[in-house]
Amino acid sequence: MDFKAMASNLGIGEADFLELAALLVVTSLSDLAALEKGLAQGSPDPIAHAAHSIKGAAGNLGFADIAAIASEMETLAGKGEFDPINARANALRQGLDAINMAMDRR
Amino acid sequence: MEATQPFTILAVDDNPVNLTLMKMILSKEGYRVITAPGGPRARALSVAEKPDLILLDIQMPGEDGFEVIRFLKENPATGGIPVIFLTSEKEIDSKLKGFDLGAVDYITKPFNRREMLARVGIHLKLSIATNSLIAEQARKLRQITEAQNAMLPLAEEFPNARFGVYYKALEEAGGDFYDILEISDQITGYFVADFSGHDIKTSYMTAALKALLAQNCSPVYSPLESMKMINDVLVEILTDGKYLTACYVWLNRSTGRLRIISAGHPPVVHIPKGKDPEVIRVDGDILGMFTDARFGIHRIRVAPGDRLFIYSDGLVESVKQKIPWATGAESLVEKFKEIRAVPYGDAPVALMETIFDKGDVPEDDVVVLCVEV
Known part of the structure:
Protein backbone atom coordinates (compact mmCIF):
# COMPACT_ATOMS: atom_id res chain seq x y z
CA MET A 1 0.00 0.00 0.00
CA ASP A 2 1.59 3.20 -1.16
CA PHE A 3 0.15 5.67 1.34
CA LYS A 4 2.33 8.45 0.01
CA ALA A 5 0.92 8.11 -3.50
CA MET A 6 -2.64 7.79 -2.16
CA ALA A 7 -2.18 10.97 -0.11
CA SER A 8 -0.81 12.75 -3.12
CA ASN A 9 -3.84 11.69 -5.19
CA LEU A 10 -6.03 13.42 -2.64
CA GLY A 11 -3.83 16.50 -2.54
CA ILE A 12 -3.11 16.09 1.18
CA GLY A 13 -0.02 15.27 3.25
CA GLU A 14 0.92 11.71 4.22
CA ALA A 15 0.35 12.35 7.92
CA ASP A 16 -3.18 13.58 7.18
CA PHE A 17 -3.78 10.52 5.04
CA LEU A 18 -2.67 8.14 7.78
CA GLU A 19 -5.08 9.87 10.15
CA LEU A 20 -7.87 9.32 7.63
CA ALA A 21 -6.89 5.67 7.06
CA ALA A 22 -6.97 4.99 10.80
CA LEU A 23 -10.36 6.67 11.00
CA LEU A 24 -11.57 4.54 8.09
CA VAL A 25 -10.62 1.33 9.87
CA VAL A 26 -12.36 2.30 13.11
CA THR A 27 -15.49 3.60 11.37
CA SER A 28 -15.74 0.66 8.99
CA LEU A 29 -15.34 -1.90 11.79
CA SER A 30 -18.21 -0.20 13.54
CA ASP A 31 -20.25 -0.27 10.30
CA LEU A 32 -19.34 -3.92 9.88
CA ALA A 33 -20.66 -4.73 13.36
CA ALA A 34 -23.96 -3.03 12.45
CA LEU A 35 -24.00 -4.98 9.18
CA GLU A 36 -23.51 -8.31 10.95
CA LYS A 37 -26.26 -7.46 13.39
CA GLY A 38 -28.52 -6.82 10.40
CA LEU A 39 -27.54 -10.18 8.92
CA ALA A 40 -28.38 -11.94 12.19
CA GLN A 41 -31.78 -10.24 12.23
CA GLY A 42 -32.34 -10.74 8.51
CA SER A 43 -33.11 -7.06 7.96
CA PRO A 44 -31.72 -5.62 4.72
CA ASP A 45 -31.81 -1.88 5.55
CA PRO A 46 -29.03 -1.74 8.17
CA ILE A 47 -26.91 -4.03 5.96
CA ALA A 48 -27.35 -1.81 2.91
CA HIS A 49 -26.69 1.34 4.91
CA ALA A 50 -23.51 0.00 6.54
CA ALA A 51 -22.21 -1.29 3.21
CA HIS A 52 -23.02 2.05 1.57
CA SER A 53 -21.15 3.91 4.28
CA ILE A 54 -18.02 1.75 3.94
CA LYS A 55 -18.17 1.95 0.14
CA GLY A 56 -18.22 5.75 0.17
CA ALA A 57 -15.48 6.28 2.72
CA ALA A 58 -13.12 3.63 1.35
CA GLY A 59 -13.69 4.87 -2.19
CA ASN A 60 -12.96 8.44 -1.19
CA LEU A 61 -9.61 7.47 0.29
CA GLY A 62 -8.68 5.36 -2.74
CA PHE A 63 -9.11 1.90 -1.22
CA ALA A 64 -10.82 0.64 -4.35
CA ASP A 65 -10.82 -3.07 -3.39
CA ILE A 66 -12.64 -2.46 -0.14
CA ALA A 67 -15.07 -0.08 -1.84
CA ALA A 68 -15.80 -2.74 -4.50
CA ILE A 69 -16.57 -5.42 -1.90
CA ALA A 70 -18.81 -3.02 0.03
CA SER A 71 -20.61 -2.10 -3.19
CA GLU A 72 -21.37 -5.77 -3.89
CA MET A 73 -22.68 -6.17 -0.37
CA GLU A 74 -24.97 -3.16 -0.81
CA THR A 75 -26.37 -4.62 -4.04
CA LEU A 76 -26.88 -8.07 -2.48
CA ALA A 77 -28.67 -6.54 0.50
CA GLY A 78 -30.97 -4.70 -1.92
CA LYS A 79 -31.86 -8.01 -3.56
CA GLY A 80 -32.35 -9.74 -0.19
CA GLU A 81 -29.55 -12.23 -0.91
CA PHE A 82 -27.97 -12.45 2.52
CA ASP A 83 -25.90 -15.65 2.24
CA PRO A 84 -23.16 -14.33 -0.06
CA ILE A 85 -22.79 -11.26 2.14
CA ASN A 86 -21.16 -13.25 4.98
CA ALA A 87 -18.17 -14.26 2.89
CA ARG A 88 -17.71 -10.68 1.70
CA ALA A 89 -17.90 -9.37 5.26
CA ASN A 90 -14.90 -11.59 6.07
CA ALA A 91 -13.02 -10.36 3.02
CA LEU A 92 -13.75 -6.81 4.02
CA ARG A 93 -12.50 -7.40 7.57
CA GLN A 94 -9.28 -8.80 6.12
CA GLY A 95 -8.89 -5.72 3.96
CA LEU A 96 -9.22 -3.46 6.97
CA ASP A 97 -6.68 -5.60 8.87
CA ALA A 98 -4.27 -5.20 5.97
CA ILE A 99 -4.53 -1.41 6.25
CA ASN A 100 -3.88 -1.66 9.97
CA MET A 101 -0.84 -3.82 9.42
CA ALA A 102 0.55 -1.57 6.74
CA MET A 103 0.22 1.37 9.12
CA ASP A 104 1.91 -0.58 11.91
CA ARG A 105 4.88 -1.32 9.70
CA ARG A 106 5.57 2.38 9.29
CA MET B 1 -4.75 45.07 2.32
CA ARG B 142 -34.28 52.59 -1.56
CA GLN B 143 -33.44 55.37 -4.03
CA ILE B 144 -37.05 55.33 -5.18
CA THR B 145 -38.20 55.63 -1.57
CA GLU B 146 -35.85 58.55 -1.06
CA ALA B 147 -36.99 60.23 -4.27
CA GLN B 148 -40.61 59.70 -3.33
CA ASN B 149 -40.09 61.10 0.15
CA ALA B 150 -38.27 64.11 -1.31
CA MET B 151 -41.47 64.89 -3.25
CA LEU B 152 -43.51 65.14 -0.08
CA PRO B 153 -43.48 68.66 1.33
CA LEU B 154 -42.38 69.20 4.93
CA ALA B 155 -44.38 71.36 7.31
CA GLU B 156 -41.33 73.57 7.97
CA GLU B 157 -41.17 74.49 4.29
CA PHE B 158 -44.74 75.85 4.29
CA PRO B 159 -45.23 77.73 7.57
CA ASN B 160 -48.20 79.70 6.18
CA ALA B 161 -50.02 76.47 5.31
CA ARG B 162 -50.20 75.65 9.07
CA PHE B 163 -50.28 71.87 8.82
CA GLY B 164 -48.81 68.82 10.47
CA VAL B 165 -48.34 65.47 8.78
CA TYR B 166 -47.83 61.80 9.49
CA TYR B 167 -46.67 59.73 6.52
CA LYS B 168 -45.79 56.04 6.54
CA ALA B 169 -45.24 53.79 3.54
CA LEU B 170 -45.29 50.07 4.27
CA GLU B 171 -43.21 49.18 1.22
CA GLU B 172 -40.40 50.86 -0.68
CA ALA B 173 -42.83 52.32 -3.19
CA GLY B 174 -45.70 53.70 -1.16
CA GLY B 175 -49.20 54.17 -2.55
CA ASP B 176 -50.12 57.25 -0.47
CA PHE B 177 -49.35 60.80 -1.49
CA TYR B 178 -49.94 64.34 -0.25
CA ASP B 179 -49.05 67.79 -1.47
CA ILE B 180 -49.41 71.39 -0.34
CA LEU B 181 -50.30 73.98 -2.98
CA GLU B 182 -49.71 77.66 -2.39
CA ILE B 183 -52.32 78.92 -4.81
CA SER B 184 -52.08 82.55 -3.68
CA ASP B 185 -51.10 84.48 -0.54
CA GLN B 186 -54.42 83.66 1.07
CA ILE B 187 -55.38 80.42 -0.66
CA THR B 188 -53.80 77.08 0.13
CA GLY B 189 -54.62 73.71 -1.37
CA TYR B 190 -54.18 70.45 0.56
CA PHE B 191 -54.18 67.30 -1.49
CA VAL B 192 -54.19 63.73 -0.18
CA ALA B 193 -54.35 60.72 -2.51
CA ASP B 194 -54.14 56.96 -2.30
CA PHE B 195 -53.08 55.00 -5.39
CA SER B 196 -54.35 51.50 -5.97
CA GLY B 197 -51.22 49.38 -5.58
CA HIS B 198 -47.81 50.09 -4.08
CA ASP B 199 -45.51 49.15 -6.92
CA ILE B 200 -42.74 50.97 -8.70
CA LYS B 201 -45.16 52.23 -11.36
CA THR B 202 -47.13 53.91 -8.60
CA SER B 203 -44.07 55.82 -7.48
CA TYR B 204 -43.60 57.23 -11.00
CA MET B 205 -47.26 58.19 -10.99
CA THR B 206 -46.86 60.20 -7.81
CA ALA B 207 -44.25 62.30 -9.63
CA ALA B 208 -46.68 62.82 -12.51
CA LEU B 209 -49.47 63.73 -10.10
CA LYS B 210 -47.28 66.31 -8.35
CA ALA B 211 -46.56 67.95 -11.69
CA LEU B 212 -50.27 67.93 -12.60
CA LEU B 213 -51.20 69.59 -9.32
CA ALA B 214 -48.62 72.34 -9.85
CA GLN B 215 -49.97 72.97 -13.34
CA ASN B 216 -53.68 72.88 -12.61
CA CYS B 217 -54.19 74.24 -9.12
CA SER B 218 -53.96 77.94 -9.84
CA PRO B 219 -56.15 80.91 -8.88
CA VAL B 220 -57.79 80.96 -12.33
CA TYR B 221 -59.40 77.57 -11.86
CA SER B 222 -61.99 76.61 -9.30
CA PRO B 223 -60.96 73.61 -7.19
CA LEU B 224 -63.53 71.45 -8.99
CA GLU B 225 -62.15 72.50 -12.38
CA SER B 226 -58.62 71.69 -11.23
CA MET B 227 -59.71 68.24 -10.15
CA LYS B 228 -61.48 67.55 -13.45
CA MET B 229 -58.46 68.61 -15.50
CA ILE B 230 -56.17 66.43 -13.43
CA ASN B 231 -58.61 63.55 -13.87
CA ASP B 232 -58.65 63.91 -17.66
CA VAL B 233 -54.87 63.59 -17.86
CA LEU B 234 -54.73 60.72 -15.36
CA VAL B 235 -57.33 58.77 -17.35
CA GLU B 236 -54.91 58.92 -20.28
CA ILE B 237 -51.74 57.99 -18.41
CA LEU B 238 -52.95 55.46 -15.85
CA THR B 239 -53.09 51.94 -17.26
CA ASP B 240 -54.00 48.43 -16.13
CA GLY B 241 -57.11 49.53 -14.24
CA LYS B 242 -55.09 51.71 -11.91
CA TYR B 243 -56.86 54.57 -10.20
CA LEU B 244 -56.64 56.70 -7.10
CA THR B 245 -58.89 58.10 -4.44
CA ALA B 246 -58.17 61.70 -3.54
CA CYS B 247 -59.31 64.59 -1.44
CA TYR B 248 -58.57 68.18 -2.36
CA VAL B 249 -59.20 70.77 0.33
CA TRP B 250 -59.13 74.38 -0.86
CA LEU B 251 -58.93 77.00 1.86
CA ASN B 252 -59.15 80.78 1.56
CA ARG B 253 -57.94 82.06 4.93
CA SER B 254 -58.94 85.69 4.29
CA THR B 255 -62.60 84.88 3.59
CA GLY B 256 -62.91 81.69 5.67
CA ARG B 257 -64.27 79.81 2.67
CA LEU B 258 -63.41 76.14 2.48
CA ARG B 259 -64.09 73.68 -0.34
CA ILE B 260 -63.71 69.93 -0.06
CA ILE B 261 -63.54 67.98 -3.31
CA SER B 262 -63.65 64.24 -2.92
CA ALA B 263 -62.81 61.53 -5.42
CA GLY B 264 -63.93 58.38 -3.62
CA HIS B 265 -61.82 59.32 -0.62
CA PRO B 266 -62.53 58.82 3.11
CA PRO B 267 -64.40 61.73 4.76
CA VAL B 268 -62.67 64.82 6.11
CA VAL B 269 -63.03 65.46 9.82
CA HIS B 270 -63.75 69.10 10.69
CA ILE B 271 -63.22 70.23 14.27
CA PRO B 272 -64.64 73.72 14.76
CA LYS B 273 -62.75 75.53 17.52
CA GLY B 274 -64.19 74.54 20.92
CA LYS B 275 -66.81 72.25 19.40
CA ASP B 276 -67.17 68.54 18.69
CA PRO B 277 -65.68 66.96 15.58
CA GLU B 278 -67.93 66.51 12.58
CA VAL B 279 -67.40 63.96 9.85
CA ILE B 280 -67.92 65.50 6.41
CA ARG B 281 -68.91 62.88 3.86
CA VAL B 282 -68.62 63.88 0.23
CA ASP B 283 -69.48 61.35 -2.47
CA GLY B 284 -67.54 61.37 -5.69
CA ASP B 285 -66.08 59.14 -8.39
CA ILE B 286 -62.53 57.88 -8.13
CA LEU B 287 -59.75 59.71 -9.97
CA GLY B 288 -58.11 58.50 -13.17
CA MET B 289 -60.76 55.97 -14.23
CA PHE B 290 -63.62 57.81 -16.03
CA THR B 291 -63.45 60.76 -18.41
CA ASP B 292 -66.90 61.92 -17.31
CA ALA B 293 -66.18 61.48 -13.61
CA ARG B 294 -68.28 63.52 -11.16
CA PHE B 295 -66.60 64.67 -7.99
CA GLY B 296 -68.43 65.66 -4.85
CA ILE B 297 -67.96 69.14 -3.47
CA HIS B 298 -68.76 70.46 -0.02
CA ARG B 299 -68.63 74.15 0.88
CA ILE B 300 -68.35 75.39 4.45
CA ARG B 301 -67.27 78.48 6.36
CA VAL B 302 -64.42 78.02 8.77
CA ALA B 303 -62.92 80.28 11.44
CA PRO B 304 -59.39 80.67 12.80
CA GLY B 305 -58.54 77.84 15.17
CA ASP B 306 -60.76 75.34 13.32
CA ARG B 307 -58.99 72.14 12.36
CA LEU B 308 -59.38 69.70 9.50
CA PHE B 309 -58.05 66.18 9.27
CA ILE B 310 -57.48 64.75 5.83
CA TYR B 311 -56.20 61.20 5.72
CA SER B 312 -55.94 58.01 3.72
CA ASP B 313 -57.96 54.86 4.36
CA GLY B 314 -55.01 53.20 6.14
CA LEU B 315 -55.96 55.27 9.21
CA VAL B 316 -59.47 53.91 9.56
CA GLU B 317 -59.72 50.75 7.54
CA SER B 318 -58.90 47.32 8.85
CA VAL B 319 -58.89 44.25 6.66
CA LYS B 320 -58.34 42.04 9.68
CA GLN B 321 -61.25 43.51 11.60
CA LYS B 322 -63.28 44.02 8.41
CA ILE B 323 -63.81 47.74 9.02
CA PRO B 324 -64.34 49.74 5.80
CA TRP B 325 -63.54 53.44 5.95
CA ALA B 326 -67.17 54.39 5.49
CA THR B 327 -67.89 53.23 9.05
CA GLY B 328 -64.34 53.47 10.35
CA ALA B 329 -64.35 57.26 10.40
CA GLU B 330 -67.36 57.48 12.76
CA SER B 331 -65.60 55.34 15.33
CA LEU B 332 -62.71 57.81 15.34
CA VAL B 333 -64.67 60.82 16.51
CA GLU B 334 -63.76 60.15 20.14
CA LYS B 335 -60.10 59.82 19.21
CA PHE B 336 -60.13 63.27 17.63
CA LYS B 337 -61.52 64.70 20.84
CA GLU B 338 -58.66 63.17 22.82
CA ILE B 339 -55.98 65.02 20.87
CA ARG B 340 -57.71 68.39 20.86
CA ALA B 341 -55.05 70.04 23.09
CA VAL B 342 -52.12 68.83 20.96
CA PRO B 343 -50.60 71.55 18.70
CA TYR B 344 -51.62 71.02 15.06
CA GLY B 345 -48.05 70.20 14.00
CA ASP B 346 -47.97 67.20 16.37
CA ALA B 347 -51.62 66.23 16.06
CA PRO B 348 -51.22 63.62 13.25
CA VAL B 349 -48.58 61.68 15.21
CA ALA B 350 -50.64 61.98 18.39
CA LEU B 351 -53.68 60.69 16.51
CA MET B 352 -51.73 57.69 15.23
CA GLU B 353 -50.54 56.91 18.75
CA THR B 354 -54.09 57.18 20.06
CA ILE B 355 -55.47 54.84 17.42
CA PHE B 356 -52.65 52.33 17.13
CA ASP B 357 -51.14 50.87 20.26
CA LYS B 358 -47.38 50.62 20.27
CA GLY B 359 -46.26 47.77 18.02
CA ASP B 360 -49.73 47.55 16.48
CA VAL B 361 -48.69 48.42 12.95
CA PRO B 362 -51.25 49.77 10.45
CA GLU B 363 -52.06 47.27 7.70
CA ASP B 364 -51.71 49.81 4.88
CA ASP B 365 -49.80 52.98 3.98
CA VAL B 366 -51.02 55.88 6.06
CA VAL B 367 -51.01 59.63 5.56
CA VAL B 368 -52.68 61.99 8.02
CA LEU B 369 -52.76 65.74 7.48
CA CYS B 370 -53.94 68.16 10.16
CA VAL B 371 -54.66 71.69 8.93
CA GLU B 372 -55.39 74.59 11.22
CA VAL B 373 -57.29 77.56 9.82
Missing part, protein backbone atom coordinates in the same frame (compact mmCIF):
# COMPACT_ATOMS: atom_id res chain seq x y z
CA GLU B 2 -7.17 43.83 4.92
CA ALA B 3 -7.63 40.05 5.04
CA THR B 4 -11.11 39.18 3.81
CA GLN B 5 -13.39 36.96 5.84
CA PRO B 6 -13.00 33.34 4.64
CA PHE B 7 -16.02 31.62 3.12
CA THR B 8 -17.66 29.18 5.48
CA ILE B 9 -18.62 25.77 4.13
CA LEU B 10 -20.80 23.35 6.03
CA ALA B 11 -20.04 19.71 5.25
CA VAL B 12 -22.71 17.18 6.20
CA ASP B 13 -22.03 13.43 6.13
CA ASP B 14 -22.71 10.62 8.59
CA ASN B 15 -19.33 9.02 7.91
CA PRO B 16 -16.51 10.74 9.86
CA VAL B 17 -13.94 9.73 7.22
CA ASN B 18 -15.74 11.72 4.54
CA LEU B 19 -16.24 14.67 6.86
CA THR B 20 -12.57 14.78 7.84
CA LEU B 21 -11.44 14.41 4.24
CA MET B 22 -13.68 17.26 3.06
CA LYS B 23 -12.44 19.41 5.90
CA MET B 24 -8.79 18.70 4.99
CA ILE B 25 -9.27 19.39 1.28
CA LEU B 26 -11.26 22.59 1.72
CA SER B 27 -9.30 24.02 4.66
CA LYS B 28 -6.14 23.82 2.60
CA GLU B 29 -7.74 26.19 0.10
CA GLY B 30 -8.54 28.75 2.78
CA TYR B 31 -12.17 27.88 3.43
CA ARG B 32 -13.52 27.77 6.95
CA VAL B 33 -15.14 24.35 7.28
CA ILE B 34 -17.74 23.35 9.83
CA THR B 35 -19.10 19.81 9.94
CA ALA B 36 -22.28 18.03 10.91
CA PRO B 37 -22.65 14.23 11.21
CA GLY B 38 -26.40 14.29 10.57
CA GLY B 39 -29.54 16.20 9.68
CA PRO B 40 -30.48 17.79 13.02
CA ARG B 41 -26.99 19.20 13.59
CA ALA B 42 -26.84 20.37 9.95
CA ARG B 43 -30.09 22.31 10.35
CA ALA B 44 -28.95 23.91 13.60
CA LEU B 45 -25.56 24.92 12.18
CA SER B 46 -27.10 26.31 8.98
CA VAL B 47 -29.30 28.66 10.97
CA ALA B 48 -26.67 29.61 13.54
CA GLU B 49 -23.66 30.00 11.22
CA LYS B 50 -25.28 30.93 7.89
CA PRO B 51 -22.59 29.14 5.86
CA ASP B 52 -21.83 30.38 2.34
CA LEU B 53 -22.26 26.89 0.88
CA ILE B 54 -23.38 23.46 2.06
CA LEU B 55 -22.07 20.07 0.96
CA LEU B 56 -24.82 17.64 1.88
CA ASP B 57 -24.77 13.85 1.85
CA ILE B 58 -28.06 12.36 0.68
CA GLN B 59 -27.99 8.94 2.31
CA MET B 60 -27.84 9.40 6.04
CA PRO B 61 -29.57 7.36 8.72
CA GLY B 62 -32.51 9.08 10.40
CA GLU B 63 -33.00 12.42 8.70
CA ASP B 64 -31.67 12.18 5.15
CA GLY B 65 -30.30 14.91 2.91
CA PHE B 66 -33.67 15.52 1.24
CA GLU B 67 -35.29 16.38 4.54
CA VAL B 68 -32.43 18.74 5.36
CA ILE B 69 -32.61 20.61 2.05
CA ARG B 70 -36.39 20.87 2.36
CA PHE B 71 -35.94 22.57 5.71
CA LEU B 72 -33.20 24.85 4.37
CA LYS B 73 -35.21 26.01 1.37
CA GLU B 74 -38.37 26.63 3.40
CA ASN B 75 -36.50 28.76 5.94
CA PRO B 76 -35.99 32.36 4.72
CA ALA B 77 -32.69 32.66 6.63
CA THR B 78 -31.15 29.65 4.87
CA GLY B 79 -33.12 29.48 1.61
CA GLY B 80 -30.44 31.32 -0.36
CA ILE B 81 -27.50 29.14 0.66
CA PRO B 82 -26.30 27.04 -2.29
CA VAL B 83 -26.47 23.31 -1.53
CA ILE B 84 -24.35 20.73 -3.35
CA PHE B 85 -25.41 17.13 -2.89
CA LEU B 86 -22.95 14.31 -2.26
CA THR B 87 -24.12 11.18 -4.01
CA SER B 88 -22.85 7.93 -5.39
CA GLU B 89 -22.54 7.37 -9.13
CA LYS B 90 -25.65 5.20 -9.45
CA GLU B 91 -28.17 7.42 -7.69
CA ILE B 92 -29.67 9.12 -10.76
CA ASP B 93 -33.11 9.50 -9.18
CA SER B 94 -31.54 11.04 -6.10
CA LYS B 95 -29.70 13.60 -8.20
CA LEU B 96 -32.89 14.63 -9.97
CA LYS B 97 -34.80 14.79 -6.73
CA GLY B 98 -32.01 16.92 -5.26
CA PHE B 99 -32.26 19.43 -8.11
CA ASP B 100 -36.01 19.41 -7.71
CA LEU B 101 -35.67 20.38 -4.06
CA GLY B 102 -33.35 23.27 -4.88
CA ALA B 103 -29.80 21.85 -4.90
CA VAL B 104 -27.46 23.73 -7.26
CA ASP B 105 -25.21 20.79 -8.10
CA TYR B 106 -23.98 17.37 -7.02
CA ILE B 107 -20.62 15.73 -6.46
CA THR B 108 -20.31 11.98 -6.88
CA LYS B 109 -18.42 9.75 -4.48
CA PRO B 110 -15.62 8.84 -4.52
CA PHE B 111 -14.69 12.52 -4.39
CA ASN B 112 -12.17 13.94 -6.75
CA ARG B 113 -10.37 16.72 -4.92
CA ARG B 114 -10.04 19.02 -7.92
CA GLU B 115 -13.63 18.47 -8.99
CA MET B 116 -14.86 19.26 -5.49
CA LEU B 117 -12.83 22.47 -5.37
CA ALA B 118 -13.98 23.51 -8.84
CA ARG B 119 -17.67 22.98 -8.05
CA VAL B 120 -17.45 24.68 -4.68
CA GLY B 121 -15.60 27.62 -6.30
CA ILE B 122 -18.05 28.12 -9.16
CA HIS B 123 -21.11 28.00 -6.91
CA LEU B 124 -19.61 30.44 -4.45
CA LYS B 125 -18.94 32.81 -7.36
CA LEU B 126 -22.50 32.43 -8.66
CA SER B 127 -23.86 33.01 -5.18
CA ILE B 128 -21.79 36.19 -4.75
CA ALA B 129 -23.03 37.47 -8.10
CA THR B 130 -26.66 36.74 -7.19
CA ASN B 131 -26.32 38.37 -3.79
CA SER B 132 -24.75 41.51 -5.21
CA LEU B 133 -27.54 41.68 -7.79
CA ILE B 134 -30.11 41.52 -5.00
CA ALA B 135 -28.20 44.15 -2.98
CA GLU B 136 -28.09 46.41 -6.05
CA GLN B 137 -31.83 46.05 -6.62
CA ALA B 138 -32.51 46.81 -2.96
CA ARG B 139 -30.32 49.92 -3.26
CA LYS B 140 -32.29 51.08 -6.29
CA LEU B 141 -35.58 50.53 -4.46
